């Protein structure tokens with residue numbers, strides 16, 4: 507029978523991901539600082555404990571899905587962190603999007619305890635997390651990849667080995683910089699078309715059969731009423747928070763600066779998402795940039 511898998515961070519993404527582990531027959535032992543996040547999983551049969559150390563005490567495979575670098579550092583190295591109780595030979599997979607340098611730091615600390623760390627950030631959003639169709643970008647020792655794949659394939663359609671620790675994060679940061687640019691581009695395009703008198707559904711349909719098509723136009727359209735089952739149809743609740751996107755663009759900027767890489771549009775996208783955070787959009791889905799661009803209507 508399958509042994510317990512630990513899961514830490516049951517937010518918008520972690521909750522549906524952990525559910526898919528349960529669905530595949532893995533007993534799950536989980537924790538989150540926000541007790542309300544644990545309710546659904548507990549009702550489905552997961553064991554809920556108080557902190558990451560208790561998870562590490564019981565499970566030798568653990569997935570973390572946390573907002574950002576400081577949360578990951580806390581969950582691994584904090585007073586009740588994983589490293590307080592981690593067993594030798596454990597496999598620790600971090601699927602949060604964080605600074606690749608922090609992934610490398612965690613990998614070193616985990617290695618000192620005789621365990622294995624891999625970074626495995628994801629792409630796909632809450633929809634793909636729910637349907638088990640995420641893309642995982644995995645960094646770490648190649649010999650451990652098969653073991654990671656066994657778990658990750660329960661939650662994803664694509665599990666891609668990228669190279670040494672931190673390279674999963676590198677791939678993810680690049681993807682999200684392009685996603686941000688694409689979402690802003692889709693939003694300003696849709697807004698212009700609407701003001702030119704086009705019906706938004708018709709415009710989306712035309713874009714999606716033309717060269718402007720992208721994920722933001724055909725899978726996650728930012729205009730309310732164009733698509734069902736996306737945050738724009740639900741007052742931009744759930745989904746991928748604007749604050750998280752601003753974080754990812756900050757990571758892209760830092761790595762671009764370090765490597766002297768020009769990223770002019772990534773830079774502009776970062777500033778736009780930072781401004782949105784300061785204007786009340788922090789907790790809304792990142793597709794709300796469409797509403798941000800329409801604020802001139804209030805004037």
Ligand code: NAD
Pocket residue numbers: 514515516517518519520537538539540543571572573574577580581601602603604628629630631632745746747750751754
């Ligand atoms: P979220 O904020 O909805 O969930 C994070 C969860 O972690 C929350 O429930 C929070 O209470 C918990 N948490 C924070 N600190 C903790 C701690 N110290 N101990 C235990 N639990 C703690 O975020 P999310 O949307 O699920 O995203 C998680 C990660 O995945 C982020 O790095 C994000 O950038 C990335 N991501 C998100 C999406 C998306 O569409 N939402 C897509 C791809 C990648």
